[in-house]
Amino acid sequence: MRAAPSLKYLQVVPPFSEHFFESEDEADESIDNGPTGGLTWDGRVDRGSEQAKIPLLSDFEMGNKSGVEVGRHVLKAGYGKAIADIAGPKAGGDPAIAFRTALKALEVFQQDYKTFYPYSSKYDAVLAGKVALTPQEARGLELFNAPDKGNCASCHVSQRGHDGTPPQFTDYGLIAIGVPRNRDIPANKDPAFRDLGLCGPLRTDFIGRQEYCGLFRTPTLRNVALRKVFFHNGGVHSLQDAVRFYVERETHPERWYPRKADGSLDKYDDLSEEAKANVNMDPPFDRKAGEEPALSSTEIDDVVAFLATLSDGYEPPK
Structure with missing residues (x-):
């Protein structure tokens, strides 16, 4: 029903809160940023x-x-001894304990x-002074940050924290951006069904x-260039189109949304x-239909080039 979120860079995601106040060393702690945090698209677990x-x-x-069924599969797969080594001798034959232990093991592994x-990533190497962005990547970063252009950094924070921590490329906030319906999702065959995120149906x-x-x-936008589907419903299938949606949603909505029976x-x-x-x-959602998008096609390519620098595994030239 939803695109699988990345499990990377979750270690600093704050627990879900309806009222999130930035820490003192990051911004004005008197500002309530609203619903923020949690490890899933709807923030329901921490x-x-x-x-x-x-x-x-x-x-x-x-x-x-049930968890017991999972535990049986774990034990049948031959993990009984490993479970017993962690949780004690009796755990090696108890599916309920095996399930709980497996969950904890997955958490520790992460x-x-x-x-x-x-x-x-290359961008981390840039911040460390080991390499420079190409001219196109640098233009993309400028457009990414500019409030009157991409304005991406307003949610996908690109600067180091005031304490020197690497940028996470997310503010962890929950937001509605109105992505188009993905009609390939089986649940969406029911025209009345709506996945509304924070207000349900998966979160209750x-x-x-x-x-x-x-x-x-x-x-986070780290490793976003490696993804094949985008947004919570996976309805967009290229990074160029994901960026294009942001700048065309209001200026050319007919490219993204269908017509009703009345036209x-x-x-x-x-x-x-x-x-x-x-x-x-x-911004960039503040424009009107028929106006020029905040980014041109060339500028979209520049932003995408910058986003590719966020992929892990970069090796600086020797």
């Missing part, structure tokens, strides 16, 4: 073990009926910095909170009518 449980027990992912937060504690409907967590445009067609009021209108 620990790696809780996140790992979701696909294992989801009806539309791995489809296990703390391996070499795998999950290596900070080994905010169902009925209309001000939260349509909000999804801003993902009118069905903007933000993956949202309920009530949730459409929550769609973000900050």
Whole structure:
């Protein structure tokens, strides 16, 4: 139902909060940034073990009926001794303990910095003074940061923290951007079905909170150039198109949304009518239909070139 989020760079994501105040060394701590944090698109879990449980027990992912069933699979696969070494002799034959131990093991594994937060991209090398961006990449970074152009950095923070920490390329906030409906998702064959993120249906504690409907967590853009699908519903299939959506959503909505039976445009067609009021209108979404997009095609290519510098595994030339 949703695109699989990256498990990388989750180690600094704050626990979910309805009212998030920036830390004192980052910004004005009196500003309430609203719903922020959590490890999933809707922010509903805060620990790696809780996140790992979701696909294992989801009806539309791995489809296990219970943790005990998962535990049986773990033991049948030959992990009984390893489970017993961690959780004690009795655990090697207890599916419930095996399940809990496996979840904890997955959480610990995701703390391996070499795998999950290596900070080994070209941009990290640039920040360390080891290499320079190409002219196109540098133009892309400038456009990425410029409030009157891409304005990407307003949510995907590109600067080091005041304490010197590497940029995470996310502010962890939940936001509604009105991405087009992905009609390839089986659940969307029901025209009445809506995945509204923070207000449900997968997250249940905010169902009925209309001000939260349509909000999804801003993902990191680290390694974004390696992805094949984009946004929470995976409905966009190239990075160029993902960037283009941001600058054309309001200026050329007919390129992104279908027509209703009466011929009118069905903007933000993956949202309920009530949730459409929550769609973000900050730049570059502040333009009107028919106006020039904030980025030209060449400038989109420049931004995409910069985003490619965020992929891990870069080796500076010797």
